[in-house]
Amino acid sequence: MDASGAGEFAAIERLARIAGPLAPPEVGIGDDAAVVRGPDGGWLLLAADTVVAGVHADLTLSDLDDLGWKAVAANVSDIAAMGGCPTHLLVTVAGPPDTDLDLLYRGIVDAARTWQCPVVGGDLTTSPVLVITVAVTGTLDGPAILRSGAEAGDGIWVTGPLGLSAAGLRLLKQVGKGATAAPAAAHRRPRPSVAAGLSAREAGATSMTDVSDGLIADLGHLATASGVGFTLGEVPVGDGATLDEALSGGEDYVLVFTAPAGAAVEAAFAGLPAPVRIGTCVADPSVRTLQGAPLATVGGWEHQWH
């Protein structure tokens, strides 16, 4: 969840600097989830996300149960983006005394059941503003897929169409809370795919992240972490979404990953929606193009990109 764009990224880097690095191969701040040794030596994934009413969600357009769902979905997505499986959730709620906790908890527990990832603890306290924080643990069956492993020549893939959540938000603003079209549902209840993350690993993915802040922003973080550039061709635009929404809309929670040119990617996704190749990593990290045009001059996502 990124409400403050590049500023947030810089501040997180500051925390990373103050906190100091972990000893490799453990991974701390800066990827979708941390990778640490758990009890008895297994790898443990850890992530947390915060949702603030009025900042990440307009409660005149979505209900509290959907807000709870989204808080869980954002965390599940962070684990999926490492190639892991979510296992347990901690939920903390700070909110005004008149918050409809039953409704909020229902959305949280709906999501927890969907991903078989039980809520095992948390905290509740009063606050003038509703702030929901979810932390998640996850397991890995193999090495974590980091943002930093992409190499020049790798193909760039996404695991689903983009822009649906942003299109849904636009629809909700036009039609109001009652909107029932598919993008509205995608906005209210995004469905990150743990299976897609596992398939990406199966396909030999060299790097991966989730589209939480928008494709260009998130792929940009991946490219920066990997020290590569990228050239994009056509990106799959969700039904009802615009190209701009597909490029810069956040909260789609599809995965973007890279894999070597010869990898049998489609075969690894048998039984799941087919991933779509959208581009190629290049050696020059300053190259970031869409259909040949430099990205900084295309479309309306500069507010997130800069």
Place this chain on the structure above:
Amino acid sequence: MDASGAGEFAAIERLARIAGPLAPPEVGIGDDAAVVRGPDGGWLLLAADTVVAGVHADLTLSDLDDLGWKAVAANVSDIAAMGGCPTHLLVTVAGPPDTDLDLLYRGIVDAARTWQCPVVGGDLTTSPVLVITVAVTGTLDGPAILRSGAEAGDGIWVTGPLGLSAAGLRLLKQVGKGATAAPAAAHRRPRPSVAAGLSAREAGATSMTDVSDGLIADLGHLATASGVGFTLGEVPVGDGATLDEALSGGEDYVLVFTAPAGAAVEAAFAGLPAPVRIGTCVADPSVRTLQGAPLATVGGWEHQWH
């Protein structure tokens, strides 16, 4: 952290009911930390606490670094209260754009280093109100010590003097932020003791919790979970604190535990501050007395107790 007393407890129980129980021996919502199977079968402890500026801390009386420290300390205390060791922290901050993040992070990282429990991830987002949520993982070297294991006849012990944090807050309100007396430091930078939790287990503790909301409130939760009553004698009052502060002041983060009558408790705490026996568990759960007087009629802690 409990800003809403009994109301909070009821709402957490509601979440527990909606979420459903874990399969024993896993422990979900309702104890200081959850106890779940980690990767490769080891026991993993999980807890989270939220601190809200203006609710849990008056920023005219304490600085942001102290607030960060306290957010970590509350979590470390939850792990200590299970007889575990904290291992990793996730930190999420939702706050106004002008928040002094460097100062806040410094307090968080000071505490993380004190308990050798690194910050490995988190989130940062804008919010009209500063809300800090810390989640913690921990390991167990033996069975977890729950709130529910106390039996009639068990002695009741605390691992340190009580009321110092409340006395410190009173002092800060009188003297202002510059107050340097010991209780002010105890309020600003509470120091939960992981070693005390381990020693309590060594001593054969049958139940344990931490004093986060006040002795009477927290011991009450333990007694309710265990189905016992309790009779208290003298409680150790911190230097500069009142009896009322010792009984009802929160955030002391000492541990209160029960142990069988014959247990060699002092021996297990060799090298640490000696624990103090303050009372005895009794079979009748309706009995809760202090020096013979029923607790509901004593002193000024009814606002938390009811």
